[in-house]
Amino acid sequence: MKAKKRLRDNLLFVLLTVLSILFMMPILIVLMNSFKGRFFIADTPFDLPTAETFSGISNYVNGVEKTGFIQAFGYSMFITVFSVIAIVLFTSMTAWYITRVKSKFNTILYYLFMFSMIVPFQMVMFTMSKMANMIHLDNPVGIIVIYLGFGAGLAVFIFSGFVKSIPLDIEEAATIDGCNPIQTFFRIVFPILKPTSITVAILIAMWVWNDYLLPVLVIGSNYRTIPIAVQYLRGGYGSQDMGAMMAMLVLAIIPVIVFYLSCQKYIIKGVVAGAVKG
Amino acid sequence: MQKTMKKYFAFFTLPTVLAFLIAFLIPFLMGIYLSFTKFTTVNDAHWVGLKNYIRAFTTDQTFLNALVFTVKFTVISVVLINVLAFVLALLLTRGIRGTNVFRTVFFMPNLIGGIILGYIWQLIINGVLVNFGVDITFSASYGFWGLVILMNWQLIGYMMIIYVAGIQNISPDLMEAAKIDGAGPWQVLKSVTIPMVMPSITICTFLTLTNSFKLFDQNLALTAGAPGNDSSMLALDIYQTFYGRMGYEGVGQAKAVVFFLIVALIALIQIRLTRSKEVEN
Numbered sequence: 001m002k003a004k005k006r007l008r009d010n011l012l013f014v015l016l017t018v019l020s021i022l023f024m025m026p027i028l029i030v031l032m033n034s035f036k037g038r039f040f041i042a043d044t045p046f047d048l049p050t051a052e053t054f055s056g057i058s059n060y061v062n063g064v065e066k067t068g069f070i071q072a073f074g075y076s077m078f079i080t081v082f083s084v085i086a087i088v089l090f091t092s093m094t095a096w097y098i099t100r101v102k103s104k105f106n107t108i109l110y111y112l113f114m115f116s117m118i119v120p121f122q123m124v125m126f127t128m129s130k131m132a133n134m135i136h137l138d139n140p141v142g143i144i145v146i147y148l149g150f151g152a153g154l155a156v157f158i159f160s161g162f163v164k165s166i167p168l169d170i171e172e173a174a175t176i177d178g179c180n181p182i183q184t185f186f187r188i189v190f191p192i193l194k195p196t197s198i199t200v201a202i203l204i205a206m207w208v209w210n211d212y213l214l215p216v217l218v219i220g221s222n223y224r225t226i227p228i229a230v231q232y233l234r235g236g237y238g239s240q241d242m243g244a245m246m247a248m249l250v251l252a253i254i255p256v257i258v259f260y261l262s263c264q265k266y267i268i269k270g271v272v273a274g275a276v277k278g
Numbered sequence: 279m280q281k282t283m284k285k286y287f288a289f290f291t292l293p294t295v296l297a298f299l300i301a302f303l304i305p306f307l308m309g310i311y312l313s314f315t316k317f318t319t320v321n322d323a324h325w326v327g328l329k330n331y332i333r334a335f336t337t338d339q340t341f342l343n344a345l346v347f348t349v350k351f352t353v354i355s356v357v358l359i360n361v362l363a364f365v366l367a368l369l370l371t372r373g374i375r376g377t378n379v380f381r382t383v384f385f386m387p388n389l390i391g392g393i394i395l396g397y398i399w400q401l402i403i404n405g406v407l408v409n410f411g412v413d414i415t416f417s418a419s420y421g422f423w424g425l426v427i428l429m430n431w432q433l434i435g436y437m438m439i440i441y442v443a444g445i446q447n448i449s450p451d452l453m454e455a456a457k458i459d460g461a462g463p464w465q466v467l468k469s470v471t472i473p474m475v476m477p478s479i480t481i482c483t484f485l486t487l488t489n490s491f492k493l494f495d496q497n498l499a500l501t502a503g504a505p506g507n508d509s510s511m512l513a514l515d516i517y518q519t520f521y522g523r524m525g526y527e528g529v530g531q532a533k534a535v536v537f538f539l540i541v542a543l544i545a546l547i548q549i550r551l552t553r554s555k556e557v558e559n
Binding site (some may be wrong): 017019045093101124127139146210272 | 282284286287291298300302304308309312320369370372382383388393394397401402404405408413431439443492494498500512517518520527531534537541545556558
């Protein structure tokens, strides 16, 4: 019985190893092709580079130049980091306030935030980008306001779910000790919210970092984020520089993998929590 | 406490509320209004009633095609992804070595952006099709199955993680009891595991459902609708109507409202279902 189980586990292990390698294949194939000359990619993507087709890092140099990847990385980083900070800070404040202070207005506000979660982006893309343009939010700082407004639904929802589970006594004790609401929030509530803040931060970071349509409509003509830079390489059919494309795909994936491997535990927890709640 | 709190209304809510008005609420209301008008920018709108809605379905077949394409794609993706993710989750909860590494690997594609995913798979699918002298833009069914494969690759790991959490929540006593009662592996799966992970199944079904239905980036990068608009899904068709042809902004907005109504309907069904499940528990 035991030997049988061991055999089955070993077979399963082999099967899962093969599956894992298959799962990683697409990324490995892109990586391999990023070192081949641009004309040797499209027709023979599964062939290893040979002396003839190997092109060193020229695709990378070429791609970085063509797309302005360094700036794109900078814009992506800037927009993601500050959107995350703005959303975590402001929506936790809002969520706490509208959960604790019962009024008709706050209830309506809460349901409006919930409602915004089910509205697909296409519904507002035209009017929102015109609006951003009209009030001069069409720059890397302004777009953070847009992300705050658009991400508020999910973030408020997750935060207020957690606030409801914090016993009121703690906050009342702080008030009796002479804290005003601002002190109560930042000294008492915000630290308690930390695990939820991490969940929200991860969900928002993944969304903003990978987002294509919103930034392309709001700031795309002047500032390219990484997804915009990659899409920009597409060009017309046939004229696409496959070498530069492969190199850009690799450069776009690396930050994600680094982020994933360094905070894997939080990411998986956060994504599951976000899924179960959303 | 409530009274002093009221004075702080602006401090706590104003930044979020202002941003919410600018980025969502005003554009949303304007969007509804504009769907009944003819316009090229937001200032030159004039009322045309339901004309945009009629034109969305009658000028050409792209919207209906996209709707059919999207529904087919969604049904196939939801079933495939959930079945495969569930099987993987079963295999990864048997305590074999390397489980954590496998989970890490399977989950990874989920973090990569849609545009990037689209181009990765464009390379691979075209690399296979080139042997038959065609590429992915040759027929809409290539684009369709390409998107199905892509979506599976992206979401299987994500759904697997949720199923793993669900399976691990089942009390070992229950499994033990079933085994003592003489239940074989199939019976345990059918009568214990599946009923116990029903909440996870609901969550995953709706996550894959809305993700597939609203798909845009992957569609744009993989085929951009080619050939013609035959492989456009709803979100891409709306985008192409807005930005691809002059004078169709109103029609695009009307399509967007229809799209919104379908998505809202799915969400309402989901809320209904999860609520009723919660009561049962």
